[in-house]
Amino acid sequence: MDATADTSASPAADPTGTLDEALQRLHASGPERLGRLTNHAPMAVEALAAHGRAGAVHRWLELYAPKLEEYPSAVETITDANWREALGDPRRAADWIAYFAREVGERPWRDVLAAWWPLLLPGMYGGSTHPVIRVGHAVRTLLTTPETEPRVTELAHGLGYWAARHHPATGIALLPGGASSAADALDSVQPIADRADGGFPARLGRVAGLPAWAATVTDPDEAHRGLAELVRAATHRYATHGHGEETMLVHASTAPNAVLRALPALPRALWAPSLHAAWTASAAVTAMYAPNTPVAYTAPGTFAPEEVFERALAHGDEHVIKFADTALDVGDERALASALRAIEISEPLV
Structure with a gap:
């Protein structure tokens, strides 16, 4: 079914409130389904609105609706005193979302993001990197459109999902190498063993070493340039390597791009650590899913x-x-x- 029957939408930012309506609708659903798969709808509708396709949002949601599940049950209130014991517990998703909803209700969302970013960043690999991607979409909207209640609440949902799925990547050695560019560094990533076995967490556990690209970057502006370079390289690479796993290899690009989108809302001191974490995510996804052999690809024409x-x-x-x-x-x-x-x-x- 074609989700784009309406071609009258303006490329301007969504002035109709359609995004707010969609987010309010989606905030009644959980951040996951089937106990492990991510609810992508908030991210997708944000992308549609950002590209002037608000008129297609509700039609697309009708197609996606069978994948939505009810909002999870709360377990126990998370506070500033007990949050550490709940970090990384997916059963506490509702508790974490409620915690961040209170946080953004009491102080500016940028302050909440800046306080929690360094705490959550080491665990951006949980949920197959979807939580940080959801946060990146939410931040883009808040930076480029009016700060409505549903849009601020969406950030709370993203941060809560991230905290619930917080999962560090441990035991990964940084391997010396001569790659000067992100593209060369991605090319030098060694595939993990047994790539046909296991889901994202199991495969991540088999990533033993990654090239030490950009490991010495400390300057914020250089970190920003490095992130943009990484996103570009991973996006280009998909054309010839995406067949290794057409869905999961998308995240080699979208995860670091989410981090890049968040940088303008973060203190500059957090930019270099953000580059390092994003590189680990992109390179690890490459190691986990890239094919043995690339294929040549020529686009079927030139398109705007x-x-x-x-x-x-x-x-x-x-x-x-x-x-x-x-x-x-x-x-x-x-x-x-x-x-x-x-x-x-x-x-x-x-």
């Missing part, structure tokens, strides 16, 4: 960014939409070709 996004929306898959959103951030022809490749090899939402 808005045409590529229209094709992604017509396809409907949530990962395809979010990857196209990142590809448009990168903005060059190779990135757009990668988005077209994702459309080609992914199952559509029907």
Whole structure:
């Protein structure tokens, strides 16, 4: 089914409140389904609104609605005194979301984000990196549109999901190497053993070493440039390597892009640590899912960014939409070709 029958939407920011309506609707659903799969709808509808496709939001949600589950039950109130024992416990998702809803209700959202970012950043690998991606979408909206209650609440949901799924990547050695660019460093990532076995957490546990790219970066501006370079390199790489796992390899781009989107709202002292964590995420996903052999790919023509996004929306898959959103951030022809490749090899939402 085509989710894009309406072609009248303006490319301007959503002035109609459609995003707020969608977020309010989605905040009655849990952040996951089937006990382990992420609810991607808040991220996807934010991307649609950001690219002037608010008119397609509710139609797309109707297609996605069967994947939504009820909001989880609360267990125990999280406080400033007991939060450590709840960190990384997915059973406490509702408790964490309630905690952050109180936090953003009592002080500016930027202050909450800055206080919790260094605490959550080491665990950005939980939930297959989806929690930080959800936070990145929420921050983009808050930085570029009015700070409405549903949009601030969406940040609370993202941070709460991140805290509940907080999962550090431990035991990964930084391997010396000569890669000077992010693209070369991704090319030098060694695949893990037994790539056909296990889900994201099990595979992450088998990542023993990653190239030490950008490990010495401390300057905030250099960190910002490095993150942009990493997002561009990982996005380009998908065109020739995405067939290794068409869905999971999207996260090699979208996770660091979420971090990049959050940087303007964070103290500059947090930018370099953010680059290092994002590199670990992108490189680890590459090690976990990349194919043995790349394939040549030529896009079926040259398309404007808005045409590529229209094709992604017509396809409907949530990962395809979010990857196209990142590809448009990168903005060059190779990135757009990668988005077209994702459309080609992914199952559509029907």
